[in-house]
Amino acid sequence: MGLAQNVVFGLVTGSYIAIAAIGFTLIYGIVNMINFAYGEFITIGAFVGILASGTLSLPLPIAALVAMVGGGLVSLVLARGFFTPINHTGPVPLLLTSIGLGLALRNAVRLVAGRGARYFDTSATTYRFEGLPDLPVGSVDLLGNLFVTSLQLVVVGSAVAVFLLLYTLLTRTDVGIAMRALADDEDLARVRGIDTQRVRDSVWMLAGVLAGLAGVLIGIQTNVSAGIGFSFVLQILAAAILGGAGSPYGAIAGSYVIGLVLALSTAFLPSGMTGISSAIAFLVLVIVLLVKPSGIAGREVREA
Amino acid sequence: MSVVDRLPGGEGERAALIGGACVLMAALFALTPLVVALPSALYVFFEVAILYAVYGLLVLGLNLQYGHTGLINFGHVVFFAAGGYTVAMLSAQNPFAGIGLGYPWVAALVAGVLVAALLGALVGATSLRLRDDFLAIATLATAEIFHTLFVNFRGIFGGNVGLSGIPQPIAALATDGDTTLLATLLFFGGCVAFTFAAVRRLTDAPYGRVLRAVRADELVARSLGKSAFSYKMQAFVYGAALAGLGGGLFALYSGAVAPGFFTLQVTVTVWIGMLLGGAGSHRGVLAGLAIIMGLRLLSRFALDVTPVSASAFASIRLIVIGMILVAIVRYRPAGIWGNAEELGVDS
Numbered sequence: 328m329g330l331a332q333n334v335v336f337g338l339v340t341g342s343y344i345a346i347a348a349i350g351f352t353l354i355y356g357i358v359n360m361i362n363f364a365y366g367e368f369i370t371i372g373a374f375v376g377i378l379a380s381g382t383l384s385l386p387l388p389i390a391a392l393v394a395m396v397g398g399g400l401v402s403l404v405l406a407r408g409f410f411t412p413i414n415h416t417g418p419v420p421l422l423l424t425s426i427g428l429g430l431a432l433r434n435a436v437r438l439v440a441g442r443g444a445r446y447f448d449t450s451a452t453t454y455r456f457e458g459l460p461d462l463p464v465g466s467v468d469l470l471g472n473l474f475v476t477s478l479q480l481v482v483v484g485s486a487v488a489v490f491l492l493l494y495t496l497l498t499r500t501d502v503g504i505a506m507r508a509l510a511d512d513e514d515l516a517r518v519r520g521i522d523t524q525r526v527r528d529s530v531w532m533l534a535g536v537l538a539g540l541a542g543v544l545i546g547i548q549t550n551v552s553a554g555i556g557f558s559f560v561l562q563i564l565a566a567a568i569l570g571g572a573g574s575p576y577g578a579i580a581g582s583y584v585i586g587l588v589l590a591l592s593t594a595f596l597p598s599g600m601t602g603i604s605s606a607i608a609f610l611v612l613v614i615v616l617l618v619k620p621s622g623i624a625g626r627e628v629r630e631a
Numbered sequence: 632m633s634v635v636d637r638l639p640g641g642e643g644e645r646a647a648l649i650g651g652a653c654v655l656m657a658a659l660f661a662l663t664p665l666v667v668a669l670p671s672a673l674y675v676f677f678e679v680a681i682l683y684a685v686y687g688l689l690v691l692g693l694n695l696q697y698g699h700t701g702l703i704n705f706g707h708v709v710f711f712a713a714g715g716y717t718v719a720m721l722s723a724q725n726p727f728a729g730i731g732l733g734y735p736w737v738a739a740l741v742a743g744v745l746v747a748a749l750l751g752a753l754v755g756a757t758s759l760r761l762r763d764d765f766l767a768i769a770t771l772a773t774a775e776i777f778h779t780l781f782v783n784f785r786g787i788f789g790g791n792v793g794l795s796g797i798p799q800p801i802a803a804l805a806t807d808g809d810t811t812l813l814a815t816l817l818f819f820g821g822c823v824a825f826t827f828a829a830v831r832r833l834t835d836a837p838y839g840r841v842l843r844a845v846r847a848d849e850l851v852a853r854s855l856g857k858s859a860f861s862y863k864m865q866a867f868v869y870g871a872a873l874a875g876l877g878g879g880l881f882a883l884y885s886g887a888v889a890p891g892f893f894t895l896q897v898t899v900t901v902w903i904g905m906l907l908g909g910a911g912s913h914r915g916v917l918a919g920l921a922i923i924m925g926l927r928l929l930s931r932f933a934l935d936v937t938p939v940s941a942s943a944f945a946s947i948r949l950i951v952i953g954m955i956l957v958a959i960v961r962y963r964p965a966g967i968w969g970n971a972e973e974l975g976v977d978s
Contacts, residue, residue, distance in 0.1 A: 361764050413961055418764045419703060420960045423906065427956030430899065434946040434953070442942065561775060564768060606779035609772040616769050617757050 329471020333594040334587065339479045339548065341586025342486035347541035347559065348566040348578040349493060350534035356510040356573030357530045358410065360421035364429035365538060366560030368405075370436055372398035372539030373551040377445050387449065387547075394539040402535020403528060405432075411527070429557070437553035444550040447543070451476040482544045489537065490579060497575070502529050510573060562589070562605070565612035571622025581622065585611070642914070643831035650824030657817035661804040669809040675931055677812045683924045684819035685881045689901045690916045691826050692873030698910035698969075699834055700866040701846030703763050705898055706754070706770030709777045710871040712893035713750045714743040714878025716781065719794040719888045726796045729789030736798045740879045747875020748868050755867040759860060774898065781890045793889025797882050815884055822880065823917075826873060831913055833869075842866055843911075900924075903956045909969020919966060923952065 347369055354362045376394035379385045385393065409428050413420055455474045496503040505526045508516040517523055538556075545555060566585045570577025585608050592604040615622060659665060669677065689711055696702040721739035723731030758769040781788045788794065801818065805811040833839055841862055844852040849859045882888050900923055908919020930948045934941060965971035 361768065409957060409961075416960075416964070420964060422703075422764055422767060423902075424957050424960045426899065427903075427953040427960070429953070431950045431953030431957070434949040438943055438946040438950070561772070565772070568765075568768065602783040603779050606776045606783075609776045609779075612772050613757075613769055613776070616761060616765060616772075620761060620765060 329473065330591075330594075331470050332473040333590045335473055335475055335479065337587035337590030338583065339482050339586070340589055341583035342483045343541050343544040343548065344559065344562055344566050344586055345486050345579045345582035346489050346537050346544065347563045348570070348582045349489070349575045350537035350541075351563050352567040352570065352573055352575055352578040353506070353530050354534050355567065356575075357506055358406075358414070358421070358527055360410065360418055360425065361564070362410075362534075363422060363425040363560065364405070364432060365425075365534070365563065366556030366558070367429050367432035367436070368398060368402050368535055368538035369542040369545065369556035369559065370433070370551075370553060371401050371542070371556075372535070373542030373546040373555060374436065374440060375401075375539065376543040376546060377447065377551050380447060381445070387447065391540060391543045394543045395536045396539070398537075398539025398542065399532040399535040402531045402538065406528070406531040410531075411524070414527075429560075433553060433557055440553055442553065444552040445546075446550050447547050449478060449547055451478045453477075478547050482548060485540065485544060489540070493575060496533075502526065506530060562608055565608055568612060569615050569622055574622065577622055641831075641835075643828040643835065646824045646831065647828035650821040650828060653817045653821030653824060657801075657814045657821060660810050660814040660817065661801055664806055666806045666810045667813050669812060674812070676928065677816055679924055679928045679931075681812070681816050681819055681884065683921065684816065684823050685877045685884075686897070686901055686904070686920055686924065687823040687917055688826055688877035688880070689874050689897070690905050690920045691823070691830050691913060692870035692877075693901055693905055694910060694913060694916045695830055695834070695842075695866050695873075696870040698905065698912070698916065699839060699842040699846060700863055701763070702759070702863060702867055702870075703767040704770045704867070704870065705767045705902075706772075706774030707870070707874055707901060708893050708895065708897040709754075709770075709774040710747040710751055710874035711878040711881075711897060712774075712777060712781065712888075713747040713871075714875030715882040715888045715893065716788060716794070716878075717743040717746040717875070718879040718882040719797050720787075722798055722883075723794050723796045724798070726789060726794040728785055728792055729794045730787055731794060731796055736800055736883055740876075740883065743879035743882075744872050744875045747878065748872035750875075751868045751871025752864070754871075755864045759863045759867060771895075771898075774895070778890055778893065778895075781893070789889070791890060793887055793891075795887040797886050797888070799886045800883060802886075819880060819884070822876070826876075827913055827917070830869075834913070899952075903952060903959075906959050906966055907955065909966025911970060912966075912968045915966055915968030918968060923955075926952065 347365070350368075351362065351365050354360060354365070372394045375397035376390050379393040380387055380390035405428065409424055410421060413424060453474050453476045455472070457472050460470060497507055498504070505516065505521045506529070508519065508521060509523055509526050513523060516526075542551075542556065545559065549555070562585055566582040567578045568581070569584055570579065570581030588608055588611055589604050592607045596603065660667065689707060692710075693704060693707050696704050718736070718739045719726075720730045721732050721734045721742055722736045724733045725731060754770060754773055758766055761769055781793075782791055784790070801815050802808075802811045805814050834842065841852060841857050844855070844857070845859045845862050852859050852862070881892070885892075901920065904920030904923040905916045906919070907922055908917065909915035926948065930944060934944050937944065939947070959966060
């Protein structure tokens with residue numbers, strides 16, 4: 328398998344990580360918390376999608392919409408119940424609460440849905456690009472044959488649509504502009520008459536919607552189980568911090584870096600060591616934290 | 632005058648005495664032909680209690696880091712694992728897979744503590760300048776990196792199976808299995824008591840006041856001419872070394888180490904125990920950990936009388952633990968025995 332094929336895999340992985348990382352980083356920037364339960368938001372969204380497409384046998388795009396709405400509602404309800412009441416206590420209690428909530432939600436899902444994996448009923452068309460010339464450099468083939476499935480195109484397409492909609496939301500709508508104002512300076516935003524709690528609620532909704540979509544896309548690409556969101560939360564976190572915590576555009580860039588690092592390290596590590604690709608993603612994260620903790624496009628997080 | 636009145640006054644000194652007594656009794660059981668017979672119903676109690684003692688070392692170290700200095704270390708398990716794996720690799724005889732050098736276990740244990748402390752210094756030197764919650768992420772990522780390395784480097788760490796063939800000194804000395812269990816529990820309990828005495832003395836000293844000053848307001852500490860960074864670093868290294876000791880003892884007790892013993896779950900358990908008991912209070916964190924581990928014990932017994940399956944029961948237990956964490960942070964942020972004023976949290 329050539330480099331080009333792995334770049335395709337990396338872009339696909341980067342796409343669903345990016346959708347989730349945007350939600351994660353918006354919560355970080357506006358609610359000022361690292362939400363460790365975000366993986367469970369993704370899991371719940373994915374299961375709502377499974378219910379909608381499997382039990383109610385809705386077509387996949389409708390099921391994805393249902394998952395997004397469900398994710399948004401669940402996110403808002405959980406935030407109202409657990410995070411909003413302790414908003415004033417600062418980032419550490421919020422982080423600890425999200426860890427506890429995540430543990431409880433993950434096991435609640437496991438309790439209800441069991442340990443097995445479920446699959447979306449999908450059919451994919453595979454587009455093959457045969458006959459591309461090999462471009463070997465040492466033992467690495469830089470081009471080679473590659474294939475793209477229609478599902479992979481759906482994932483990447485959804486991500487691009489999300490990016491465009493997000494840009495429109497943040498620059499063209501009142502609530503989006505209010506979000507940016509709040510992320511920038513909460514007191515000033517309040518002075519300007521912005522209802523900060525309502526903006527926070529909309530951020531939670533938006534993050535939940537994105538988590539729902541990410542859940543369904545991850546589900547299409549792999550499978551849906553109680554631990555699916557949790558298995559991605561560290562990569563999402565790495566992507567968000569890599570991009571500069573709080574910056575949605577940085578998170579997009581960070582996600583594709585993480586996606587490509589994961590795919591390329593899986594491809595080029597000697598067999599038997601492919602498992603350490605996630606370690607490499609975290610190593611990137613640690614190095615970023617040490618060298619430039621503000622990330623690709625973010626604010627300074629180093630103290631004093 | 633009763634015996635109790637003649638004991639030294641301080642909590643720390645008393646703990647040291649209890650520790651001495653425990654170790655002596657452990658030696659008595661291990662070195663003499665004396666045997667005990669434990670009722671088999673109590674085995675599970677002893678197993679959990681021994682694990683509690685090991686985690687007790689972890690929570691005392693973590694309390695030094697978070698409770699006194701305010702460092703959020705979410706990768707505590709990595710130092711536990713560093714101690715365990717160092718001891719395993721240095722002392723194991725012909726492990727199934729991975730490295731086993733077969734050195735004496737005493738040297739291995741010392742090396743385990745040193746390696747954990749060194750790793751702590753390395754992580755500390757690079758990450759301690761980060762803001763609170765980013766330190767949490769950096770340490771968490773470090774722990775995940777090492778966990779992945781343990782799983783994937785089969786030739787060195789034995790992969791998922793881990794390393795076996797580690798000497799079990801107490802088992803080798805004691806006459807039979809029951810006596811081993813009791814002696815191990817006594818010895819580990821003694822280690823916890825000694826550690827308690829040491830950290831108590833450290834934090835009662837002016838040194839401890841500086842740590843708490845760094846926690847409360849780093850700028851104030853620095854304006855008084857205290858190098859906040861080097862105090863943070865020392866607290867971090869002490870905590871890491873204690874976790875390494877816990878890991879080393881655990882390896883020498885179980886005779887094997889595997890990635891499954893060193894998961895994120897360990898960090899979460901220790902953290903919740905600490906927060907429940909009250910960060911900053913040495914007695915509080917040990918008691919909080921006892922409650923959380925007691926829940927584990929209780930659930931083992933409760934499992935036998937309830938109709939749900941084992942896996943469902945495990946899920947329910949973790950839901951309860953998660954909700955306990957949420958509830959403490961919200962309703963009693965200083966924990967049960969903590970001092971809200973000292974921790975700077977509103978109750």
